[in-house]
Amino acid sequence: MKILQVEGGTALKGKIKAQGAKNATTKLLVASLISDQPCILNNVPNIGDVEITVDLCKELGSEVIWDKKAHRLQIRTPYLKTSYIPQRFSGSNRIPILMIGALLGRTEEDIIVPTAGGDRIGKRPINFHIKALETLGAKIEARVMKTEGAYFAQAHEGLTGGVIQLDYPSVGATENSILAAIRAKGSTTIKNAAIEPEVIELMLFLQKMGAVITLDTDRTIHIEGIKKFHPVEHTIVSDRIEAASYAVAAISTKGRVFIEGAQQLNMLTFLNKLREIGGGFNIKSDGIEFFHTGHLTGGMHLETDVHPGFMTDWQQPFAVLLTQTQGTSVLHETVYENRFGYIQMLRKMGADIELFRQCLGGKPCRFATRNYYHSAVIRGATPLVGSEISIPDLRAGFAYVLAALLAEGTSSIEGVPMLERGYEHFIEKLSDLGAKVKIVESKKSKPLAKLAV
Numbered sequence: 001m002k003i004l005q006v007e008g009g010t011a012l013k014g015k016i017k018a019q020g021a022k023n024a025t026t027k028l029l030v031a032s033l034i035s036d037q038p039c040i041l042n043n044v045p046n047i048g049d050v051e052i053t054v055d056l057c058k059e060l061g062s063e064v065i066w067d068k069k070a071h072r073l074q075i076r077t078p079y080l081k082t083s084y085i086p087q088r089f090s091g092s093n094r095i096p097i098l099m100i101g102a103l104l105g106r107t108e109e110d111i112i113v114p115t116a117g118g119d120r121i122g123k124r125p126i127n128f129h130i131k132a133l134e135t136l137g138a139k140i141e142a143r144v145m146k147t148e149g150a151y152f153a154q155a156h157e158g159l160t161g162g163v164i165q166l167d168y169p170s171v172g173a174t175e176n177s178i179l180a181a182i183r184a185k186g187s188t189t190i191k192n193a194a195i196e197p198e199v200i201e202l203m204l205f206l207q208k209m210g211a212v213i214t215l216d217t218d219r220t221i222h223i224e225g226i227k228k229f230h231p232v233e234h235t236i237v238s239d240r241i242e243a244a245s246y247a248v249a250a251i252s253t254k255g256r257v258f259i260e261g262a263q264q265l266n267m268l269t270f271l272n273k274l275r276e277i278g279g280g281f282n283i284k285s286d287g288i289e290f291f292h293t294g295h296l297t298g299g300m301h302l303e304t305d306v307h308p309g310f311m312t313d314w315q316q317p318f319a320v321l322l323t324q325t326q327g328t329s330v331l332h333e334t335v336y337e338n339r340f341g342y343i344q345m346l347r348k349m350g351a352d353i354e355l356f357r358q359c360l361g362g363k364p365c366r367f368a369t370r371n372y373y374h375s376a377v378i379r380g381a382t383p384l385v386g387s388e389i390s391i392p393d394l395r396a397g398f399a400y401v402l403a404a405l406l407a408e409g410t411s412s413i414e415g416v417p418m419l420e421r422g423y424e425h426f427i428e429k430l431s432d433l434g435a436k437v438k439i440v441e442s443k444k445s446k447p448l449a450k451l452a453v
């Protein structure tokens, strides 16, 4: 098993290049399956989740040429070899479930997709996906196959456009609805849709493919079903989660890092919160430079939310940053009910953080009366000490790397493959910035945690 060893105490300095967005790339690969035409993607990150999605597409019949050095990938699926997604993809990530929307209009066969679980950051059910796809005429059933569960989906009569009302602006349910609506007969309206930049990226890609797809001012998306598709070339937007993670690394270690390709537009809310605590940044034409200004003031209230709110995946690195600010800050997680599992380890490293079941914030959220620890009070500044750490999920994992970079002494972090699923060449990037990080082999072996991205 690979162990990441991090020796804390070095200010990170230098320049790195932002990777393409994980949560856009994987969706565009799925979207390419709707059409029989070639699609070219540029700025594709070399990360585990893209590898898994490419394998999935190949399983279904996609021809893929991936030039990893050039970050360029060509994909074409002239016909579907199968619409059965084997159980080995079960729990690999959240992508298989989107295959239902992408394939429904392309085959009259049953689509069989392993069930998605996911208790590490919350239950992550797919009830919104199912309700939305059923609105367009799909029949979806959960059944047991051997020992594991699977969804059987079909639209033997074809899909027909309709009005989908989402109970919550779920990213995945919006994407699944869009994917299905492209080949549905007539027009589809999605109300209360997610408008995250990665969803917009999917819309841009599909428009290039020939779709007629519009976004109204009130979270409403309209799609006209089509049958004829164009070849597509698309350059993927930069990853705003990776960029925020390195921004926090720069500021909390009292360093200075330029992130080439980081985009102000998609980081607007993050940048405002950074400014509130005294974090420095310069926005340049080709990226953003982040730096420590000498004093970080806490005492802030931070609430995660759907876009354009403060994104839930920025919460974990930001919590580490708040441990280094003077004052008491309040963090309210409103997207996932169980996204503070990583706090216990930060406490062990010396952070002063208390968790609460109540909504400590401006507004009661969906979890107000549901007894989850979803608010945190962080008192800073506290020194951290190195520790032995096991990664529970992708974003918590990078937060631990950040904490280890700040800590006195050496930390040993288990779960490197989990980090590799979302962060491209992170050891090289951190080393280039002067961090003392290395991989060592341990004789212990432990399976990779599933389903947390």
Ligand code: EPU
Residues within 6 Å of the ligand: 022, 023, 094, 095, 122, 123, 124, 125, 126, 127, 128, 129, 130, 168, 169, 170, 171, 172, 173, 194, 196, 311, 312, 313, 335, 336, 337, 394, 395, 452, 453
């Ligand atoms: N939800 C339901 N029912 C559903 C769907 C969602 O109750 O049918 C709930 C979820 O349990 C959660 C909330 O709605 O409490 C939001 O979930 P959403 O569907 O928006 O999330 P997702 O599509 O599963 C994507 C990203 C996540 C990111 C969220 C929120 C991918 C592969 N994952 O998840 O990214 O946190 O949107 O922006 O795109 C990550 O990259 O590490 C990651 C977890």
